[in-house]
Amino acid sequence: MTGQHEIPKKPILELKNISAGYADYPVLHQVNLQIFGSEVVCVLGPSGCGKSTLLKIAGSFLAPKAGSVVFQGKMVTNPDHHRLMVFQNQNQLLPWMTLEQNIRFALKHGPLKSHPSSWRERIAKSLQEVGLQNAAKLYPHQLSGGMAQRGALARAFGCQPALLLMDEPFGSVDAPTRSELQHLLLDLIANHHTATLFVTHDLEEALLLGHRILVLNSRGFITLDSRSTKPGHPSAVRQAMEHPDLRANRYDRP
Template identity: 45%
Template sequence: MMAVAVKPIIEMCAVSKSYEGRPVLTDINLEIWPGELICVIGPSGCGKSTLLNLIGGFVKADQGEIRLNGVRVEKPSRQCIMVFQEFDQLFAWQTVRHNIEFPLKKAPEQLSHREIRSRAEHYLELVKLTEFGEYYPNQLSGGMKQRTALARALALSPQLLLMDEPFGSLDAQTKGELQETLLEIRQETQATTIFVTHDIREALYLADRIVVLKAGAVAAVIENHSRNTDETQVAVITALLSP
């Protein structure tokens, strides 16, 4: 039996983007493979968030093209879901459970009420919020809000999960707990994830590969299968980011 060739889930070919005449990203060429957890790291203003917005179809490239599973990205789609850093991305008037259920009610597959509830319960358990389903966002900590946002995104079974510094505003303990949760979710769902961070140790702990952005270009792509967060590895990436 012949092996089936694995193709990239994301292909970025010679992608450039400017805002008001100022180059933000220049000639980006990048392939991302199914099931990978990619961390994108770089200094403020280097184009990390713009990269995510281009992949998600929220903004259009000036040059080049982006393909998701071989299809050119022209606009946002349910195949690609974003989780942001801000804590106000939830519906304040909806409970945690209803926040997760809401997009499922609009799903094209027309899920039954029982299917919607079952899926919401599954992802509540996955992000360790089973006991908080009837809470409202104003009753949650920042970490719990991010867990809810993550559960809502995963409930849609996206092919690609985009995360824009989702743990950047959290205290160290909560951040560590959510990093562990993300790795557990990745193990169970095999969701392809692109995770933007400014934290070198976070990138080394989470990523299969680290994309280093500098001045709007890819400075390096680092294989990271050992997930070694020692000072030597930190120093290597710090040197790449230095002016």
């Protein structure tokens, strides 16, 4: 792990005055967010607060009602393979292809379209990184929940995206597996320096993974300055738990 590394001055992704939702049920209201290269931003919030909507807008899967998305200095409106989504759903690998074929599929249609000679090496490397080198020929339905999420990480990091969008990726596995996957993700991010927008409702997960932690509520973001604390340290967890805004956000919502 790299520990405290330099965070570039120019944002890689910028959400400007984003509003989304329906006329009588606004989900996001004039939300602003900047993500800088190689930083991990965790967004916390109870379910229904618009975290997933925020991710879909950041990936251009959903057009905001108002506001704009700027990625690497350009306005974007369509999804691309530089901003890859990792879902909570363990069904996200395409079931009609083996794990290896899933990664090849991503490389072939994504970043290595014109370099078929490098696919094999890249596939081997990304499987190695997540410890699934022996599962290359297995179909997704033959993988356990934790393995499926490792496979999804291998496919995403294999493409070396500029930004990862993660929607509670470890939300549907048991606690020991979740902890394993969290540490795997820390290693992967440290090695690849991938900027990450990580949505979760698990405060401890956010404290473990995030360089910056934001809480999304109806008023927009509340920032928890995690850099003044030590991420992962129990006192930091306690301190954040006691944060009045977060408490209000967690317990007082209708």
